[in-house]
Amino acid sequence: MIDPVVVAQNLSKTYGAARVVNGVDFSIPRGRCYGFLGPNGAGKTTTLRLMLGLTPKSGGALEAFGLPVHEHASQIRRRVGVVPQADNLDPDFTVAENLRVYASYFALPSAGLDARIDALLEFVALAERRHARTHTLSGGMQRRLTIARALINEPELVVLDEPTTGLDPQARHVIWGRLAELRAAGTTLILTTHYMEEAERLCDELVIMDHGSILSHGSPAQLIAEHVEPEVVEIRGESSIARFDALECRTERMGTSLYCYTHDAAPLLAELHDTHTQFVHRPSGLEDVFLKLTGRELRD
Amino acid sequence: MANEAGTVAMGWDPWRIPRLRRGAFAVWRRNVLVWRRLVIPSLLLNFGEPTLYLLGLGFGLGHFIGEMGGMPYITFLASGMIASSAMTTASYEAMYSVYTRMVPQKTYEAILATPLEIEDILAGELLWCATKSLLSGCAILAVAALLGVVQGWQALFVLPVVLLIGLCFAAPALLMTAASPGYEFFNYYFVLIITPMFIMCGVFYPVSTLPAVVQEFVHVLPLTHAVALTRPIVSGQPLTQPLLHTLVLLLYMTVFYYAAVVVIRKRLLN
Secondary structure (H helix, E strand, O other): OOOEEEEEEEEEEEEOOEEEEEEEEEEEEOOOEEEEEOOOOOOHHHHHHHHOOOOOEOEEEEEEOOEEOOOOHHHHHOOEEEEOOOOOOOOOOEHHHHHHHHHHHOOOOOOOHHHHHHHHHHHOOOHHHOOOEHHHOOHHHHHHHHHHHHOOOOOOEEEEEOOOOOOOHHHHHHHHHHHHHHHHOOOEEEEEEOOHHHHHHHOOEEEEEEOOEEEEEEOHHHHHHHHOOOEEEEEEOOOOOOOOOOOOOEEEEEOOEEEEEEOOOHHHHHHHHHOOOEEEEEEOOHHHHHHHHHOOOOOO | OHHHHOOOOEOOOOOOOOOOOOHHHHHHHHHHHHHHHOHHHHHHHHHHHHHHHHHHHHHHHHHHHOEEOOEEHHHHHHHHHHHHHHHHHHHHHHHHHHHHHHOOOOHHHHHHOOOOOHHHHHHHHHHHHHHHHHHHHHHHHHHHHHOOOOOOHHHHHHHHHHHHHHHHHHHHHHHHHHHOOOOOHHHHHHHHHHHHHHHHOOOOOOHHHOOHHHHHHHOOOHHHHHHHHHHHHHHOOOOOOHHHHHHHHHHHHHHHHHHHHHHHHHHHOO
16 A cells, blocks of 8 residues: 555554454555444544544554654644534634634644635635624534634645534535545545445445444445345335245344345345335445444444 | 553653643634624723722722721722732633633634644633733723822833733633533632632731731732732832742742643543
């Protein structure tokens, strides 16, 4: 791999007896979008905080831009943009002032700052709201402003912790579009998510995490090919079919649905057509990989 | 291996000595920008309170008291209140406002994603709290001058002292904030620390009138040293042991600022 931006070796983080990050290894290539996919409590946010030097590691090695993170945290953060899970815009300021004040924390030169703020507000479609106070913005606008704020220092790497959680589909699509543009411009993106669609659309590479460990790593297509059969038939409600083995199906039950994973769904579909069972036939996706690897029980 | 037990935090030491870096001034400047927005109500508080105290107590009580400590009572009161007001202003700011920025508003979380560190944030806050003390000191001095109780231009030398008093009292208040689970916690500090100093440290009457045992205790408290500096400067009397008083204030500032940095590092970077 050429010139990785962040490299972790056997990285771990413990709180008392709890191992929140449990000896993970990863190497994040420059200019790509790298995802951390996992259920709540998998250790994704802690991994990001470790990368930013915002929490001490308990073991292993972690480098960003070739520098050990915890000795050079301040230096590293100068080159990184951060979009936190919950917006923490400064409520005492307007939209444009939020960017200007944030720029002062990076000690950015004032020459060209106005132009940069204008360009960023244009980029996130907030130019018209530049004098609005942040609490008057919708959730989607606040998120976009947070993204603009993360870009104020022209970062080489942008770290996003669940960038679209809690947003409506329109707002989510706008943000995906902006992130795709950033990546196309050569910025490295690291994001955590539990939205499969987001991971499939944005991530070149991703790891699936649970209980502090990395369960699998690869591109979305690689992960699907590696872990699940290519086709799924999802049967809703009760079904009279009992001989899945003969049809070469691997079955899993979740809620009131039965998932049948197979390399060839034709025989099963033929049987289903003769009954009046409700079903959906679709290609396997990341969600199937995710549920297979992390299990189906409820997480809180 | 110590790491395996998770007890050793590698490459990270909460006890590291804080440095003063440029970032502190960015945090200070942020607060100035917010203050600019609320300048009218802030100034109303800065001018209104001392005016009421000086008119009400200074003239009212002063009528019966006449002179105290070799000066008119209103001068005695004004020269003490310049110190006590610096104390309360810095304490309020370092507790209620700093806590608001740290916890509900998550301003520090946002700042910590930039090159700034906890020590920069707290140094900026400390400086800002002292700046607010300075504003309140200027207001009292202006009111006192208008009432004709300031003895001359030498009184202006009290302003750098007020800044130092603000720094001295902001630091322990920051430590309270660092350890605080919520706003209610600050009531303890005001009732047990700030109000007793306000009453006992020579703002309203000379410390020498207190029982000997109490005096010894009061001489350890920073407000006593603050008043010992502001009173002679404002009233035009000679200073006694200015170096000692200054050092005591600096010591309080240094020790408590360092403690606040350590506690907040442990709280936010856990």
